[in-house]
Amino acid sequence: MEKGRAGLDQITALVGLQIVTESSIQKANVVVECLRSWSQQAVAEVIEFRGETTIVVPRNLLRAVAERCHADSKLQFNMLTDATCVDRYPIEPRFELNYQLVSIPRRDRVRLQVKLGGLDPVVDSLVPVWPGANWLEREIADLFGIRFNGHPDLRRILLPEDWEGYPLRRDFPVVGYRDVPSTGDLFKKSSLL
Amino acid sequence: MTAVDTVTGTAKTMVLNMGPQHPSTHGVLRILLELDGETVVKAVPDIGYLHTGIEKSCEDKTYSQVITLTDRMDYLNPLGNNLVYCLAVEKLLGLEVPKRAQYIRVMMVELQRISSHLVWLGTHAIDLGAMSVFLYCFREREEILNIFEMFAGQRMMTSYIRIGGVALDPPAAWRQAVQKVLNMMPGRVDEYETLLTQNPIWIGRTKDIGYISREDAIALSMTGPTLRAAGVAYDNRKAFPYSSYEEFDFNVPTRTESDCYARYLLRVAEMRESLKIVRQAMAKITDEGPIKAEAPGIIPPQREKMKTEMEALIYHFKIFTEGFSPPPGEAFVAVESPRGELGCFVASDGSPKPLRVHFRAPSFVNLQALPKLVEGRLIADVVACIGTIDIVLGEVDR
Numbered sequence: 001m002e003k004g005r006a007g008l009d010q011i012t013a014l015v016g017l018q019i020v021t022e023s024s025i026q027k028a029n030v031v032v033e034c035l036r037s038w039s040q041q042a043v044a045e046v047i048e049f050r051g052e053t054t055i056v057v058p059r060n061l062l063r064a065v066a067e068r069c070h071a072d073s074k075l076q077f078n079m080l081t082d083a084t085c086v087d088r089y090p091i092e093p094r095f096e097l098n099y100q101l102v103s104i105p106r107r108d109r110v111r112l113q114v115k116l117g118g119l120d121p122v123v124d125s126l127v128p129v130w131p132g133a134n135w136l137e138r139e140i141a142d143l144f145g146i147r148f149n150g151h152p153d154l155r156r157i158l159l160p161e162d163w164e165g166y167p168l169r170r171d172f173p174v175v176g177y178r179d180v181p182s183t184g185d186l187f188k189k190s191s192l193l
Numbered sequence: 194m195t196a197v198d199t200v201t202g203t204a205k206t207m208v209l210n211m212g213p214q215h216p217s218t219h220g221v222l223r224i225l226l227e228l229d230g231e232t233v234v235k236a237v238p239d240i241g242y243l244h245t246g247i248e249k250s251c252e253d254k255t256y257s258q259v260i261t262l263t264d265r266m267d268y269l270n271p272l273g274n275n276l277v278y279c280l281a282v283e284k285l286l287g288l289e290v291p292k293r294a295q296y297i298r299v300m301m302v303e304l305q306r307i308s309s310h311l312v313w314l315g316t317h318a319i320d321l322g323a324m325s326v327f328l329y330c331f332r333e334r335e336e337i338l339n340i341f342e343m344f345a346g347q348r349m350m351t352s353y354i355r356i357g358g359v360a361l362d363p364p365a366a367w368r369q370a371v372q373k374v375l376n377m378m379p380g381r382v383d384e385y386e387t388l389l390t391q392n393p394i395w396i397g398r399t400k401d402i403g404y405i406s407r408e409d410a411i412a413l414s415m416t417g418p419t420l421r422a423a424g425v426a427y428d429n430r431k432a433f434p435y436s437s438y439e440e441f442d443f444n445v446p447t448r449t450e451s452d453c454y455a456r457y458l459l460r461v462a463e464m465r466e467s468l469k470i471v472r473q474a475m476a477k478i479t480d481e482g483p484i485k486a487e488a489p490g491i492i493p494p495q496r497e498k499m500k501t502e503m504e505a506l507i508y509h510f511k512i513f514t515e516g517f518s519p520p521p522g523e524a525f526v527a528v529e530s531p532r533g534e535l536g537c538f539v540a541s542d543g544s545p546k547p548l549r550v551h552f553r554a555p556s557f558v559n560l561q562a563l564p565k566l567v568e569g570r571l572i573a574d575v576v577a578c579i580g581t582i583d584i585v586l587g588e589v590d591r
Binding site for chain 2: 080082134157159160167
């Protein structure tokens, strides 16, 4: 692995860095309030940054919270527009899954976040709640190697099926590895370009 | 990518491999079709042939260097891609963009929307056998690309919208050039309509084809004209205005039929609305005024200042050698691209290179609804259904 390339040295210096939370005393968000009144455990942390609300949800409650956001008549988050992952390697828990929810009737947006450790990156799939999560989760599984429980079709989507590794992880070098799938011994494993 | 044996078929059905080099898949899209006679029983889209790892490359670039990569995703909407990325970084930085630059941005992305819809209309019509529409559409698109060339020096990979504003002041004769397009387009849009709207073959090939219900469209996260043709008036320009869109007067056309014909009418109506916005933006853009925010250390200084001021020279050197570092945090911005909600998620760890850049590509998300559109329909309609959701494979695979 080539260090300087992926900027790992810089990140290592920043281990233990906390995300800046701007004015957490702001007026409580309606979504946060609604989720808190439903279950105290549902909201682990609320991050307000640049006018966006991120609700950090415990991993085991993700599906339940998502169902609540979808079905609650005060929330009505009927669309999941985006799901993506951030790898904060070498900080643990390294993976942060971000789900962008939109409520078309209420014209509101919120972000649900789940933190996952590197040893056991498994989380419940949200396809039963929003079928549109299907390809978004497949993409995350393909590029980050995160497994989604209950996903109907978790094949690789962008990369070839015999690809090894998960390229969007921070410990995967930006230049890639020399070995090209299905070239056998022609290119040696794990040598850099 | 999908192995051929993913779809096996039965004694009664056969599996047909469509693409990835099929001319009507608008790029390199492969679809495995399980057929019972001429009826599609199952469709499995297979993507990834254009995967270039743009999101990974972003990790190794400074914030300003990423802009050139965004051009290359949705190559029919490079200005929109520039815009969404710049808005996300500006949000991270907490940067206010001057009004004049915002209006220039609005004018450019609306011209881009018209040019993108023109390509869509031309290729969709040629897929369904109406050859001449394509030639007319590309004639007008050329005029719009000439404007981009005037502004940015590039017809397609413009990189014109930059962090904090736009790259250059509008060129000397820009008003005449834009006015020429504004004078010409309404008549030309009418011309396309005379070719298609009442055309019995066109109606036969598109009416009641590719239906998706309003509920399914929302559940499958569809956005853009496909969602609006299903009766949902969801448009980011109205729902979550950005770049001063709230100051513009325009309508969001919707239809309820939710078939290929409705989407055609809707996109034609959108072209007319975009012309309205361009006209208003042109009136709002003043001849004098700033095109970039005041933010030393983030926005490169003017050439003139670099020759006379020490600080400007230092900032210039710093910006182009190490870049700038936004505060740690995350920002998600969504704009309305011609294809739907184009989102950009940028995460910063406080270093000069982004920790993660992710694009919510409308083509990618809309494409997953394709099986819903084609299953149970005739194989001849598959081509119409691919065309109607308006995908750009460069954006699907990124």
